[in-house]
Amino acid sequence: MQTRASYPVALVQMAMSTDLATNLDKACAQVRQAASLGAKVVCLPELFRSPYFCQSEDAARFSLAESIPGPSTEALGWEARRSGVVVLASIFERRAPGLCHNTTVVIGTDGAILGKYRKMHIPDDPAYYEKFYFTPGDLGFPIFPTEYGNLGVLVCWDQWFPEAARLVALRGADIIFYPTAIGWHPAEKAAQGAAQRDAWRTVQRGHAIANGVYLAAVNRVGLETPVGPPGLEFWGGSFLCDPQGVMLAEASAEREEILLGSVDPARIEEVRRNWPFLRDRRVDAYQGLDRRFLDEE
Numbered sequence: 001m002q003t004r005a006s007y008p009v010a011l012v013q014m015a016m017s018t019d020l021a022t023n024l025d026k027a028c029a030q031v032r033q034a035a036s037l038g039a040k041v042v043c044l045p046e047l048f049r050s051p052y053f054c055q056s057e058d059a060a061r062f063s064l065a066e067s068i069p070g071p072s073t074e075a076l077g078w079e080a081r082r083s084g085v086v087v088l089a090s091i092f093e094r095r096a097p098g099l100c101h102n103t104t105v106v107i108g109t110d111g112a113i114l115g116k117y118r119k120m121h122i123p124d125d126p127a128y129y130e131k132f133y134f135t136p137g138d139l140g141f142p143i144f145p146t147e148y149g150n151l152g153v154l155v156c157w158d159q160w161f162p163e164a165a166r167l168v169a170l171r172g173a174d175i176i177f178y179p180t181a182i183g184w185h186p187a188e189k190a191a192q193g194a195a196q197r198d199a200w201r202t203v204q205r206g207h208a209i210a211n212g213v214y215l216a217a218v219n220r221v222g223l224e225t226p227v228g229p230p231g232l233e234f235w236g237g238s239f240l241c242d243p244q245g246v247m248l249a250e251a252s253a254e255r256e257e258i259l260l261g262s263v264d265p266a267r268i269e270e271v272r273r274n275w276p277f278l279r280d281r282r283v284d285a286y287q288g289l290d291r292r293f294l295d296e297e
Contacts, residue, residue, distance in 0.1 A: 006264035007148035010039035013238040013257045015222035016051050023049050028079045034258050035083035040148045043088040045220040046156050046179040056227040057132040065094035081111035086146050090179040102134045104153045106144040115144050119155040141167040152176040169211035175263045180219040183234035205245040212243040212272040214263045243271040
């Protein structure tokens with residue numbers, strides 16, 4: 001059996017300004033920089049065009065949404081083509097008046113859109129009022145074959161749901177990217193911050209291990225107060241781990257960084273041969289997973 005070649009990936013950990021054009025220019029520059037460092041696949045954080053606007057419910061913020069194709073995909077498509085890389089870009093998608101999604105677009109090395117994933121799990125928590133803005137995804141859990149490898153994409157809150165990671169892995173993903181915007185409520189940081197961040201890292205490493213895939217979480221950094229204090233302090237910590245959960249690269253909690261690593265299909269083969277979880281699944285015995293709760297038999 002011929003094993004596919006490994007390919008380098010880059011995770012762009014960014015801080016966002018209030019100027020949308022500046023954020024897009026920075027993202028393009030980071031893609032260009034990542035390519036110069038050897039990356040072939042580059043992932044940006046969730047909703048990189050603006051500060052995290054879901055901290056309050058404000059109908060005026062629907063003006064931040066854009067069409068796909070649109071300004072962001074045009075600029076990043078040009079950069080992908082110039083740099084010869086695949087780009088994953090998280091966009092506030094305006095599908096129709098009053099109908100918007102949290103969508104990640106996959107752009108190929110020719111600058112064309114290869115496909116998109118619309119965030120399936122939408123949170124509604126204090127300062128994360130995403131249900132006000134985003135319609136749940138309706139494209140399922142696709143993967144995106146590229147000239148380098150098979151990319152899986154999920155988004156932020158999807159990180160907590162093993163079913164989503166499993167389905168992406170079963171469709172043949174080498175790596176699952178999670179563009180992310182997650183942080184602390186400043187008042188909770190001292191008492192709960194360490195546990196929250198550790199849970200976030202642990203559950204995602206668990207997805208990598210359980211499915212025998214690489215996993216990349218791509219977060220933003222910085223304190224953002226679009227509706228005033230206390231705001232949200234995004235905890236960075238972007239990371240790449242291998243199919244055994246080994247941390248290959250991890251970013252700081254405060255700095256903008258480009259994190260580099262490689263996806264090696266031979267490593268996936270090795271881990272799955274020794275930890276054959278997909279072989280040993282009892283697919284005949286999982287009835288009920290399509291139900292909310294098994295309180296009635």
